[in-house]
């Protein structure tokens with residue numbers, strides 16, 4: 001018995017990839033490559049001078065500058081408005097899709113639907129962007145409507161899979177016998193959903209909504225293609241600015257965006273860990 | 277004397293799958309379960325016990341046949357419209373609700389007034405002796421306590437019929453014995469019809485008013501524990517419940533009072549009534565404790581040689597090879613009056629009381 005157990009462990013040690021020469025070096029190098037630029041960016045956002053290369057002292061100067069910049073204010077507001085709506089709509093749709101793909105008897109085309117929901121994860125974003133551009137341009141021309149609706153619809157669409165995944169994962173973990181028990185105790189399907197499924201699903205929905213929010217907030221490509229004149233979100237505004245002069249103000253905005261994303265992703269992690 | 281019928285299952289079959297994968301989990305099952313009855317479905321794993329409960333609860337619908345509750349057809353009703361509650365094998369307690377909220381769930385869904393829910397929940401907590409844990413979350417109580425909550429939750433709406441799917445199988449031996457007594461007490465106190473599923477024959481015998489023995493999707497026999505134990509109708513029933521011996525014989529004659537069977541020894545014995553036709557080969561069954569070992573071979577119904585003696589404290593088991601080469605086991609109480617000093621190799625006579633022999637069909 002003892003030998004049987006010892007054998008695979010030894011084998012694992014002998015052939016462990018972690019023990020190959022250079023593995024640690026490569027891992028550290030990858031890590032540095034990934035995070036060093038971000039750390040430098042964050043660091044320089046606190047630079048008091050206007051140079052991107054020369055450190056002149058610690059200050060919040062660029063954060064104040066960005067805060068008082070009216071264009072930045074407008075872009076931030078727009079980003080939030082779009083991200084909030086996109087998160088809301090995509091989460092509602094994703095919840096319905098997740099219920100439809102896990103809480104019904106298997107039906108023909110279920111896999112196809114599953115693939116279609118996840119399509120934005122697999123199709124290159126630029127392809128979706130061009131396709132949306134063409135469709136929306138036609139509609140814009142036909143109706144004359146130039147409003148935010150297009151951006152909201154586009155963001156909702158590509159946020160659905162991100163909202164869908166945590167919700168579906170949660171539903172699949174959930175014991176269906178709870179819903180059976182609710183039905184046995186006189187709960188109609190709707191009341192069983194309200195009183196049993198939804199409360200248990202809530203952490204998944206919250207995680208999905210926050211993920212969708214972050215994804216929408218950070219999007220550049222699709223927004224850039226779909227937006228009408230004057231509809232700059234924070235990322236597209238930054239892209240526009242970078243084409244001209246790079247000021248540390250960009251560092252400050254990027255750092256702030258990063259902070260929001262990290263915060264939300266940590267929250268998602270916490271929610272999912274606590275409730276299992 | 278007989279109470280009215282609570283649940284009537286009539287010629288119900290349940291098919292799963294289609295085409296060549298089709299499989300009948302239940303075939304032509306009919307049974308009437310009376311009010312106030314503690315009725316047990318007993319059978320080996322996969323025989324269709326859970327399927328029958330799910331049909332009565334409404335989680336599945338019969339492929340053919342009818343299910344009636346107090347004479348009203350219910351096979352088409354969804355589960356939430358049936359006055360039938362279930363204690364699930366895995367309990368299925370709501371993890372986001374407290375013990376009290378779990379118990380009150382059924383009443384809440386029936387839109388009962390808050391005061392009534394509160395008082396019924398309090399009553400139920402008392403019935404299952406869980407008052408002190410009413411505000412605990414259900415994942416913070418022990419398995420035995422969860423079992424009680426599941427029971428209280430199913431009893432609280434005071435259903436006509438309570439379905440219990442192996443509710444004790446997850447408990448350890450001692451807790452199980454205690455809960456058996458409590459279940460029986462609650463059934464008597466509430467007067468609710470219990471349909472209880474188990475594959476433990478001892479549990480079935482001690483708790484039930486009547487038992488249905490199932491095998492491969494069919495009900496083989498329905499009867500009181502003594503009917504099932506003393507007068508098994510089928511070889512499977514006799515074998516599934518307790519230890520038994522089977523002997524080959526030939527049916528000489530049969531009527532409603534009983535039958536006469538010629539054993540391989542040439543002796544004839546009287547048995548209980550049977551449907552088998554005269555002059556056909558039959559099997560008869562006799563329990564090890566229902567045979568008496570005697571010295572007088574002429575007076576014996578069978579004779580054979582002791583091949584093995586097994587002492588087990590209260591009893592001794594004598595393995596005997598009959599002259600017909602059949603194997604027979606006799607059980608003798610060590611404290612009883614019967615002789616028990618038989619030795620291996622000794623020739624013994626076996627004598628039956630006519631009322632203990634039973635013809636079984638295959």
Ligand SMILES: Nc1ncnc2c1ncn2[C@@H]1O[C@H](COP(=O)(O)OP(=O)(O)OP(=O)(O)O)[C@@H](O)[C@H]1O
Nearest residue numbers: 292293301319320321322323324325326327328475
């Ligand atoms: N949904 C289903 N689809 C296909 N076959 C099923 C389904 N449910 C049950 N069966 C089959 O029907 C048969 C009876 O199942 P059932 O669950 O009623 O057995 P059981 O008597 O409750 O057994 P156990 O004592 O193991 O719980 C089994 O062979 C099972 O595989």
Ligand SMILES: [Mg+2]
Nearest residue numbers: 325326327441
């Ligand atoms: Mg079962």
